[in-house]
Amino acid sequence: xxxxxxxxxxxxxxxxxxxxxxxxxxxxxxxxxxxxxxxxxxxxxxxxxxxxxxxxxxxxxxxxxxxxxxxxxxxxxxxxxxxxxxxxxxxxxxxxxxxxxxxxxxxxxxxxxxxxxxxxxxxxxxxxxxxxxxxxxxxxxxxxxxxxxxxxxxxxxxxxxxxxxxxxxxxxxxxxxxxxxxxxxxxxxxxxxxxxxxxxxxxxxxxxxxxxxxxxxxxxxxxxxxxxxxxxxxxxxxxxxxxxxxxxxxxxxxxxxxxxxxxxxxxxxxxxxxxxxxxxxxxxxxxxxxxxxxxxxxxxxxxxxxxxxxxxxxxxxxxxxxxxxxxxxxxxxxxxxxxxxxxxxxxxxxxxxxxxxxxxxxxxxxxxxxxx
Numbered sequence: 001x002x003x004x005x006x007x008x009x010x011x012x013x014x015x016x017x018x019x020x021x022x023x024x025x026x027x028x029x030x031x032x033x034x035x036x037x038x039x040x041x042x043x044x045x046x047x048x049x050x051x052x053x054x055x056x057x058x059x060x061x062x063x064x065x066x067x068x069x070x071x072x073x074x075x076x077x078x079x080x081x082x083x084x085x086x087x088x089x090x091x092x093x094x095x096x097x098x099x100x101x102x103x104x105x106x107x108x109x110x111x112x113x114x115x116x117x118x119x120x121x122x123x124x125x126x127x128x129x130x131x132x133x134x135x136x137x138x139x140x141x142x143x144x145x146x147x148x149x150x151x152x153x154x155x156x157x158x159x160x161x162x163x164x165x166x167x168x169x170x171x172x173x174x175x176x177x178x179x180x181x182x183x184x185x186x187x188x189x190x191x192x193x194x195x196x197x198x199x200x201x202x203x204x205x206x207x208x209x210x211x212x213x214x215x216x217x218x219x220x221x222x223x224x225x226x227x228x229x230x231x232x233x234x235x236x237x238x239x240x241x242x243x244x245x246x247x248x249x250x251x252x253x254x255x256x257x258x259x260x261x262x263x264x265x266x267x268x269x270x271x272x273x274x275x276x277x278x279x280x281x282x283x284x285x286x287x288x289x290x291x292x293x294x295x296x297x298x299x300x301x302x303x304x305x306x307x308x309x310x311x312x313x314x315x316x317x318x319x320x321x322x323x324x325x326x327x328x329x330x331x332x333x334x335x336x337x338x339x340x341x342x343x344x345x346x347x348x349x350x351x352x353x354x355x356x357x358x359x360x361x362x363x364x365x366x367x368x369x370x371x372x
Contacts (some may be wrong), residue, residue: 017081025084047050049073075356126358127236146253151369155312156350160192168203180209186312188219218292219264255286303343315350316362
């Protein structure tokens with residue numbers, strides 16, 4: 001999408017949400033006029049922050065504390081907009097009751113106090129959730145696998161903005177305690193210019209596993225120079241799987257690990273996913289495929305030779321109820337799924353976050369896949 005068009009759509013979406021919050025929530029609060037003026041001022045300030053966020057995101061010259069403040073408004077407006085819709089529905093219900101006017105006003109006053117409390121509490125909880133990365137331990141049975149393996153999956157880290165060297169160092173330290181056979185990174189590792197991402201990327205050299213670390217590109221790598229990112233990641237001792245596969249483990253006891261480019265390559269015009277090339281010589285062997293977007297699964301005509309597909313991209317919705325919108329676009333949003341008789345799919349909710357440092361109903365995760 002053209003950057004100018006993206007920015008126009010971005011402004012329209014958040015202007016609409018801001019207008020609804022102002023007209024359908026703040027203006028209807030059973031509070032003093034002065035109090036509502038304060039709320040309106042905070043709303044306008046938040047909207048201004050949302051407008052400044054894209055500039056801070058893609059031109060990272062602002063200090064980190066200011067970037068943090070500018071990154072919050074997107075999530076705050078979205079959550080407040082959702083709460084506004086619930087407030088509108090409940091208010092309508094109160095109006096339609098057969099209670100006396102005084103009784104209805106009493107309930108309305110309680111609702112208004114409750115909804116402002118909900119806005120504050122929900123946003124605070126979402127911010128706090130983003131500070132923690134959870135371990136998701138998943139047991140997966142793979143047909144004809146001769147011995148157990150442990151795969152650590154990380155995804156959608158989005159280095160840039162608030163995802164800095166310290167974040168990556170802490171993540172690497174956690175992973176190194178897990179005694180992985182391999183570590184896989186399923187796309188959207190970098191989300192800024194490579195020159196800004198290098199210090200954080202360098203920390204990935206310290207990842208420890210028995211058979212190495214493997215990477216596939218996500219859609220965001222295409223936005224920032226897919227080839228330079230691939231080259232730099234490879235220079236760190238991490239193998240990028242570019243429509244290709246490698247054998248993991250001892251002879252006749254291991255499995256093939258395959259990886260494809262992201263489906264965004266179709267729009268980009270190069271670095272296009274090729275599943276046939278990625279699966280060459282994998283027949284009759286346990287095979288695990290790395291594909292950034294779950295949606296790519298629908299483009300594979302026959303998955304009978306793929307035992308497990310590891311994906312990311314969705315962030316698990318990141319902020320509830322955005323997961324319902326993600327479900328309209330992707331076949332799977334998070335977790336382990338039986339796609340058909342032969343193939344399972346696991347979708348990582350993302351180890352970092354995109355946009356606001358907020359998560360609600362979808363924690364950041366490091367996945368421990370125990371294959372048996």
